Amino acid sequence: MTLAEQKKRTGLSALADAGSDAEDFSVIDAIGGPRGVIESMLPGVVFVVLFVATSNLNLTIAVSAVLAVLQVIVRLIQRQSVMGALSGLIAVGVCLVWAWQTHEARNYYVFGFITNAAYAVLLTVSLIARVPGLGLVIEFIRSLPTEQFKAWFDDWMGDKPLKRAYMIVTGLWTGLFVLRLIVQVPLYVTDHVAALGITRLLMGIPFWALAIWVSYLIIATPMHKHKALARKDSDAS
Template sequence: MGGKGQDDRPSDTEERKHTGLAALADEDFSVYEAIGGWRGMVESLLPGLVFLVVFLVTGNLAWTVVASGILALVQLLLRLLQRQSFLGALTGLLGVGICLVSAWLSKDARNYYLPGFLINSFWILVLGGSLVARVPGIGALVEYVRQPVLSGFRAWLNSWRSDRALLRAYARVTLVWILVFIIRLVVQVPLYLAGLVGLLGAARLVLGVPLFALAIWISWLMIRDPFHAFHTKADLVDAGHDGDGGVRG
């Protein structure tokens, strides 16, 4: 009788699962989990696919925006009915909404893809700046997800940056993601300028989830060994301090 509440709670393993680049911080990393499973794949691909198909079939921007908007609202309602994160659901709707508003206000279907160009450019600058500052952006993200800090930020930063192998791996992975964003722009911007909406939409789909999955798998292969070596050593040091404290007490 009293077991229902306990059974309904997510297990510790489920609570530790992350999606996106944050999944690199998980001990049991999985590409499938990183892209959000089958649902994450569908929710990532469907908005762009619906926009592209409806526009190519009808040639009518208004119908395309309406159909895509309805789909975004349905996805939001499904997430809320299944008691998923409201913030996550709202973020997804906001992202699609910005793209649709960009296309609608400009009366140009190409501009559905314009916010994506701006986002990719933004991350190229941020990650490139992080390398110049010798604080690889992907490394900072992974380490923060693994151990969020509200105080002692400098000590936290110096701890993982002091490991040369780990720092080098994080720098290389950050370069991988800069390359991902550059590839997207190099392929898509010429299609945008040429007004080839069909090819642009297809390129966006291919360079979305599939490229992300490949890049995050390569990222994990690159950081796996130094990541485990560093954190195993750090955990042993922490355990030693705890043990010393217990003896002294």
């Protein structure tokens, strides 16, 4: 892996570079590259396929757990960043423990419901407060406010086009989390494990990629103008 590849940002971090002059935005890179996509989806695919095929929850949990651990071990052996795989291992571990303790395969997906609901509530509150949550996250990544927090906050909040863009993408992500719950919770309640697993996969990485791409399209231009104005002010001072 080259140094350039190692420095590629993923997730919302990739949006922090939107509007750069030397921009080379890639949705695939933003969602972790082909390998990151496979590693993210594989435990879920294995869980639903193996459970539907065998109806053996303990076997399904064991195989899924081993697979998640192996992904981290392979990255360690290859001396690659393990943060993504490790965070995925923790999330999968919580889901598997939940399913194992309750003896119900459908409870593998409960943790996802909780996180989606929490994100939806937090983002909704930020919209009501007129302080876009996505803006806070992206700007925090872009320029860590170690000093003069008020100046940092006023800098991007005072840019009306940029704030408006952040409000729009915050609404977009809120809708994504709510839509997941609307579609998936009824499948959980009716105990349709296979349908729930497939829906979870379809509304996972594909929706994540789409949300990042649309967010980039919305914020790239106002962020570019904001950065250009900041450079102009810096040169003038």
